[in-house]
Amino acid sequence: MSAVIEPGRVEPGHVEQAHGDHHGPAKGLMRWVLTTNHKDIGSMYLWFSFCAFLLGGSMAMVIRAELFQPGLQIVQPEFFNQMTTMHGLIMVFGAVMPAFVGLANWMIPLMIGAPDMALPRMNNFSFWLLPAAFGLLVSTLFMEGGGPNFGWTFYAPLSTTYAPESVTFFIFAIHLMGISSIMGAINVIATILNLRAPGMTLMKMPLFVWTWLITAFLLIAVMPVLAGVVTMMLMDIHFGTSFFSAAGGGDPVLFQHVFWFFGHPEVYIMILPAFGAVSSIIPAFSRKPLFGYTSMVYATAAIAFLSFIVWAHHMFVVGIPLVGELFFMYATMLIAVPTGVKVFNWVSTMWQGSLSFETPMLFAVAFVILFTIGGFSGLMLAIAPADFQYHDTYFVVAHFHYVLVPGAIFGIFASAYYWLPKWTGHMYDETLGKLHFWLSFVGMNMAFFPMHFVGLAGMPRRIPDYNLQFADFNMISSIGAFTFGATQIFFLFIVIKCIRGGKPAPAKPWDGAEGLEWTIPSPAPYHTFQVPPDMNPVHEHRKGPGDEVLP
Amino acid sequence: MMRHPRVWMCTSLWLLIGQAQAAWTVNMQPGATEVSRSVFDLHMTIFWICVVIGVLVFGAMFWSMLIHRRSTGQQPAHFHENTRVEILWTVVPLLILIVMAVPATRTLIHIYDPTESELDVQITGYQWKWHYKYLGQDVEFFSNLATPREQIHNQQAKDEHYLLEVDEPLVLPVGTKVRFLITGADVIHSWWVPALAVKKDAIPGFINESWTRIDAPGIYRGQCTELCGKDHGFMPVVVEAKSKEDFDAWLGTKKAEAAKVKELTAKDWTLEELVARGDKVYHTTCAACHQPEGQGLPPMFPALKGSKIATGPIEAHLSIVFHGKPGTAMAAFGKQLSEVDIAAVVTYERNAWGNAKGDMVTPKDVLALKQSEE
Numbered sequence: 001m002s003a004v005i006e007p008g009r010v011e012p013g014h015v016e017q018a019h020g021d022h023h024g025p026a027k028g029l030m031r032w033v034l035t036t037n038h039k040d041i042g043s044m045y046l047w048f049s050f051c052a053f054l055l056g057g058s059m060a061m062v063i064r065a066e067l068f069q070p071g072l073q074i075v076q077p078e079f080f081n082q083m084t085t086m087h088g089l090i091m092v093f094g095a096v097m098p099a100f101v102g103l104a105n106w107m108i109p110l111m112i113g114a115p116d117m118a119l120p121r122m123n124n125f126s127f128w129l130l131p132a133a134f135g136l137l138v139s140t141l142f143m144e145g146g147g148p149n150f151g152w153t154f155y156a157p158l159s160t161t162y163a164p165e166s167v168t169f170f171i172f173a174i175h176l177m178g179i180s181s182i183m184g185a186i187n188v189i190a191t192i193l194n195l196r197a198p199g200m201t202l203m204k205m206p207l208f209v210w211t212w213l214i215t216a217f218l219l220i221a222v223m224p225v226l227a228g229v230v231t232m233m234l235m236d237i238h239f240g241t242s243f244f245s246a247a248g249g250g251d252p253v254l255f256q257h258v259f260w261f262f263g264h265p266e267v268y269i270m271i272l273p274a275f276g277a278v279s280s281i282i283p284a285f286s287r288k289p290l291f292g293y294t295s296m297v298y299a300t301a302a303i304a305f306l307s308f309i310v311w312a313h314h315m316f317v318v319g320i321p322l323v324g325e326l327f328f329m330y331a332t333m334l335i336a337v338p339t340g341v342k343v344f345n346w347v348s349t350m351w352q353g354s355l356s357f358e359t360p361m362l363f364a365v366a367f368v369i370l371f372t373i374g375g376f377s378g379l380m381l382a383i384a385p386a387d388f389q390y391h392d393t394y395f396v397v398a399h400f401h402y403v404l405v406p407g408a409i410f411g412i413f414a415s416a417y418y419w420l421p422k423w424t425g426h427m428y429d430e431t432l433g434k435l436h437f438w439l440s441f442v443g444m445n446m447a448f449f450p451m452h453f454v455g456l457a458g459m460p461r462r463i464p465d466y467n468l469q470f471a472d473f474n475m476i477s478s479i480g481a482f483t484f485g486a487t488q489i490f491f492l493f494i495v496i497k498c499i500r501g502g503k504p505a506p507a508k509p510w511d512g513a514e515g516l517e518w519t520i521p522s523p524a525p526y527h528t529f530q531v532p533p534d535m536n537p538v539h540e541h542r543k544g545p546g547d548e549v550l551p
Numbered sequence: 552m553m554r555h556p557r558v559w560m561c562t563s564l565w566l567l568i569g570q571a572q573a574a575w576t577v578n579m580q581p582g583a584t585e586v587s588r589s590v591f592d593l594h595m596t597i598f599w600i601c602v603v604i605g606v607l608v609f610g611a612m613f614w615s616m617l618i619h620r621r622s623t624g625q626q627p628a629h630f631h632e633n634t635r636v637e638i639l640w641t642v643v644p645l646l647i648l649i650v651m652a653v654p655a656t657r658t659l660i661h662i663y664d665p666t667e668s669e670l671d672v673q674i675t676g677y678q679w680k681w682h683y684k685y686l687g688q689d690v691e692f693f694s695n696l697a698t699p700r701e702q703i704h705n706q707q708a709k710d711e712h713y714l715l716e717v718d719e720p721l722v723l724p725v726g727t728k729v730r731f732l733i734t735g736a737d738v739i740h741s742w743w744v745p746a747l748a749v750k751k752d753a754i755p756g757f758i759n760e761s762w763t764r765i766d767a768p769g770i771y772r773g774q775c776t777e778l779c780g781k782d783h784g785f786m787p788v789v790v791e792a793k794s795k796e797d798f799d800a801w802l803g804t805k806k807a808e809a810a811k812v813k814e815l816t817a818k819d820w821t822l823e824e825l826v827a828r829g830d831k832v833y834h835t836t837c838a839a840c841h842q843p844e845g846q847g848l849p850p851m852f853p854a855l856k857g858s859k860i861a862t863g864p865i866e867a868h869l870s871i872v873f874h875g876k877p878g879t880a881m882a883a884f885g886k887q888l889s890e891v892d893i894a895a896v897v898t899y900e901r902n903a904w905g906n907a908k909g910d911m912v913t914p915k916d917v918l919a920l921k922q923s924e925e
Contacts, residue, residue, distance in 0.1 A: 055752075071705040077782060077784065077785075081783075156736075158735075246754075252739055285620075288628060289631040292637055318754065322659065336644060341641060344640045351619065352627065354627040354628075355625070356621045369612065372608065373605070376604075379597065380597050380601065385589075386655070388662070389745060392750075453576065458579065458774075460774050460775070462778045466784070469576060
């Protein structure tokens with residue numbers, strides 16, 4: 001970990017060197033415990049998220065191993081349910097969200113010319129809450145009665161009256177994660193609104209900054225709702241209330257309304273920052289400015305707004321009145337419009353560019369194609385009468401893995417390869433990076449594409465065993481999943497190799513890249529932009545809307 | 552469109568493994584009702600619209616990826632906005648969505664058709680079985696998974712309807728509007744039969760409504776589709792549609808059976824008879840949690856073998872089976888099982904796996920308990 005940023009490597013003669021003796025990182029372990037540096041905290045977030053990714057992934061391997069063949073072979077149903085639950089929770093709250101917070105920590109100050117995040121001590125605290133939260137969550141697996149086994153959506157009363165004892169630990173873990181996310185979001189908003197370099201107007205910010213600003217507002221709006229719903233569970237379990245029990249005057253469906261009011265914006269929290277990163281990467285490797293910057297910003301805002309009024313499309317079969325079904329169906333279908341605008345903009349950015357396919361671009365292009373496929377199945381799921389057939393089958397599993405794996409995860413991989421030279425000062429191994437991409441691409445499609453078929457043929461999700469008619473596609477899915485899983489250990493190797501050495505990276509390793517982060521040396525010095533950058537020369541590098549682009 | 556390479560890939564895998572399994576079903580089935588066919592048509596319409604959009608978008612993208620490459624010496628253009636095009640690709644998708652919404656709305660309104668039904672069936676989801684009650688007909692029964700444990704644990708070859716077979720299917724008449732009143736007894740379940748395009752959550756404390764009108768006699772299989780705990784994957788739904796005449800005959804037989812069960816309560820049972828009957832009841836009703844050998848799965852599902860309840864006072868044992876244990880997964884079986892079956896299973900539990908108490912509960916005792924509470 002300590003190899004990510006080595007203070008000694010700051011290039012001699014650079015302006016920061018003068019302060020180096022006083023402001024360099026502390027030595028040893030305490031550097032990481034007490035750090036308030038956005039780069040250190042960003043690195044810790046990214047490493048944490050990668051560990052969670054491997055842990056959640058290994059649980060997915062258990063699931064796919066059990067589903068490799070019909071019959072019960074490896075695990076019993078009660079443990080299988082713990083695996084599906086923990087896989088979902090760890091991937092959502094441990095892998096995807098912290099990875100984006102890590103990217104935000106590293107890149108937002110560099111992109112807007114800020115010296116650090118606006119609230120550095122809070123930044124430290126929001127990171128260090130995460131190991132505590134996940135320690136609590138994972139420890140439940142070793143408790144009597146096992147860990148959470150009620151699905152990552154934890155519907156009451158399965159998660160209240162019928163839950164294992166460990167559910168209380170799960171509730172507190174969710175509270176801690178929520179506090180961490182809210183503080184992270186406040187920090188992002190405070191940084192973007194207050195610490196932009198002079199001349200960096202809102203409409204000149206890179207899209208990654210824009211999408212994160214909107215994501216941060218989503219987080220602040222919905223994480224308290226999640227905290228509310230788990231607190232209501234806590235009250236039902238321990239203090240005799242009946243929020244979710246009809247016997248006491250409550251309603252189990254209330255749980256789902258509250259949960260999905262959090263849950264639907266949450267899925268955009270997991271994708272919007274990836275939209276932003278890809279909107280930097282595709283122009284860089286197309287050597288052409290992003291098409292429709294302004295419409296990208298408005299489309300992101302429109303998606304965020306719509307995300308608040310579509311929650312009940314997750315609940316089409318709970319028994320909603322006809323007008324309710326119609327409202328949520330129409331509202332959900334509308335999301336296709338701003339999302340379509342984004343996809344069309346990315347394709348237009350590539351159109352008549354001068355394309356090259358380094359690893360970040362491969363992941364970014366795969367992101368656009370496969371996320372769009374996930375979008376198509378999303379549109380199909382929005383059609384309420386058809387959803388009666390799709391709901392809670394593997395078709396849904398295929399859908400959300402298509403938007404999360406090649407969406408969120410490929411977006412994170414693309415970002416990691418794009419900015420690794422800036423973080424480490426070395427170029428990663430391009431051949432290995434491409435190999436990582438192709439193995440991930442093939443493995444991922446092999447794992448998740450057949451799930452569409454078994455879902456349409458009638459296989460429900462969250463079952464440990466299935467009828468023989470689903471056997472062949474499940475076996476293919478499992479082989480694909482094992483391929484995808486094993487490939488990610490290879491990614492770890494590529495990153496470590498890049499940290500330890502490799503071709504030295506210039507300040508701007510990608511000839512088509514734009515943005516302030518490429519004006520500082522690679523690796524990025526421990527402290528950057530202590531004096532706000534002069535935006536005038538930067539103007540040549542940036543191509544905001546309305547700026548005439550200099551050839 | 553994805554079919555050919557996939558089939559090729561699968562075939563080679565299949566040869567590799569050398570075992571024949573089921574058909575390569577890749578799509579939804581049109582089903583057996585007017586509603587299911589209209590849902591299927593809707594599904595295909597939306598699917599083909601998505602395919603066309605996909606071909607256009609990905610086509611432009613692949614064209615660009617093949618032609619506009621730096622390696623071919625391509626010089627990048629510099630355009631970065633075009634208001635007319637941007638308005639166009641906001642408005643056109645909106646129009647396509649309206650085209651999709653029209654048939655979707657029509658189908659949805661049809662599904663919510665409130666006209667009167669000819670037969671009402673109350674469906675109750677239990678952990679982990681379904682209960683069917685023909686309202687006003689005095690016929691009700693549980694429908695349990697019929698797949699033997701040996702098949703699940705790979706000690707026996709699996710048959711065609713593995714995990715999709717029950718001891719007693721829901722029998723329905725064809726050509727009749729049947730209304731389902733769906734509820735749950737413990738957690739939320741979801742009752743789904745793909746061929747009928749009926750999927751509705753079974754929510755404890757609330758009653759959901761749905762309906763079907765089946766065209767042709769046949770057996771239609773489905774599963775629970777809402778995670779409901781340990782054996783969520785082991786509570787199938789089987790609907791057997793019969794002609795109206797056959798259905799009436801079946802209903803008559805069921806009514807006669809119900810009368811016979813009442814007679815059984817009055818009979819004098821011996822310990823051996825009760826244990827023999829209790830053995831069967833235990834394995835269909837109790838073994839999922841308390842396990843076939845009574846060892847349970849502590850701490851969620853306590854052991855019965857040598858337990859304080861099963862070897863303690865007989866009244867307390869009967870009471871917990873009859874009333875359940877609030878706040879746990881232990882349900883009140885007084886409402887689920889007949890007097891004979893409760894007596895049999897309590898007696899069995901006190902005399903199996905070394906719990907050699909030698910005492911028994913008679914069906915008359917259970918009837919007395921039931922009457923004292925009414």
